Amino acid sequence: MLVHQTMTGHLLVGKWNIIDGKAIAIEPKSIASDPYNRFVHVIFYLSDGDMLALSDARKFAKIILGKKKDLESLPELKELGPEPLDKNFKFSDFKKTISSKTGKIKQVLMDQKVISGIGNIYSDDILWLARINPFMPANKISDGKLKGLFKATLTILKKAIKLRGSSISDFRDTAGKKGGYGKAMLVYRREGEKCLRNDGGIIVRKKIGGRSAHFCPVCQKL
Numbered sequence: 741m742l743v744h745q746t747m748t749g750h751l752l753v754g755k756w757n758i759i760d761g762k763a764i765a766i767e768p769k770s771i772a773s774d775p776y777n778r779f780v781h782v783i784f785y786l787s788d789g790d791m792l793a794l795s796d797a798r799k800f801a802k803i804i805l806g807k808k809k810d811l812e813s814l815p816e817l818k819e820l821g822p823e824p825l826d827k828n829f830k831f832s833d834f835k836k837t838i839s840s841k842t843g844k845i846k847q848v849l850m851d852q853k854v855i856s857g858i859g860n861i862y863s864d865d866i867l868w869l870a871r872i873n874p875f876m877p878a879n880k881i882s883d884g885k886l887k888g889l890f891k892a893t894l895t896i897l898k899k900a901i902k903l904r905g906s907s908i909s910d911f912r913d914t915a916g917k918k919g920g921y922g923k924a925m926l927v928y929r930r931e932g933e934k935c936l937r938n939d940g941g942i943i944v945r946k947k948i949g950g951r952s953a954h955f956c957p958v959c960q961k962l
Contacts, residue, residue, distance in 0.1 A: 742804040742811050743794065749801030752777060752793045753786075753914045763793065771916030797910060821855040824893050825901075834890045838878050845881065846874035846953050849893075857897065861906050861921070861928045864954045866892045868927040873962040874953040875946075899924065927954045935959060 743751065754771045756763040763780035765772040777795050782803060784792040794801060804811065811817065822829050822837065837855060841848045848854055849863045858866070867874050869892035872885055881889065905911055905919030908929070913919060926936060927943055931954060935941035941958030 742806075742814070742816070744802050744804070744816060745794075745796070746798075746800040746802070748779075748798045748910045749794060749796035750777075750910075750912050751914055752780075752795055752912070752916055753790055754793070754916065755789075755791055756780065756783060756793060758783075765916075768915060774912065774916055776910045776912055777916045795912075819853050821851070821853050823856055824858070825897055831887060831890050834893075835883070835886050838881070838886060838889070841878040843878060844874060844948055845872060845876045845878045845889075846951075847949050848878040850951070858893070860951055861908065861925065862896050862900060864928040865926040866896045868955060868960060869896060871959050873960045874948060874955050875962055927956065930954060 743749075745751070752771055754768055755766045757766055758764075763783060765777060765780075771777045776797065779795045779797045779799075780793045781796060781799070781801075782794045786792055794803065804814070822833060824834070834855075838845075838848060841854065843851075846863050846867060849858045849866065850860065864874070866889070870885065870889040872881065872889060900906065900919075900921045903920035903924060904913045904917070906921040906925075907918035908922055911919060930943045931945040933943050935943060935956040935958060937956070937959050939956070939958045941956035943954055943956055945952050945954050947953070
């Protein structure tokens, strides 16, 4: 079974009553009290008495059932880039992956066919931590900077997982609670604020390929 949560989908573990075709959350309280958890479209009944529900406000999420080999051949999975937190993914792999690309590094980091799992929020914070300008061509980054970028990628992603993700708008974890990374962001959505390095820089926001890039022009010079 493949669950693709897309933009607003999230999985919840709790208990619901089905009343007139609608799923009404009973527990935990964090699910029942948050309106972003009310868009339940599918419920799976688990062997321990709990339920697993898919809530999706915009109805873009999808569930696909099939043989393992068929699911693994789907473009959604087959075309994914390497998982950066895989213990077998080394710096040499990262360097080979990034250095061969001519696009702007922020766009390269967010390209799921190049490397998987890095979105808009984390790409900004990764680049700030590595002191790399988001407009820098990927193939122009030095080996020293690439090592810093690799380390920053692992640091930010591990921190985001520990804090259970980012709830800038609708994301909730399996307990129906907001993720904690929103309070730990280094540069994302901090336009006009002082750089946390106290280097005199003010965070700016610019567009790259239709997405926002937040960075410090002092410590992330192009």
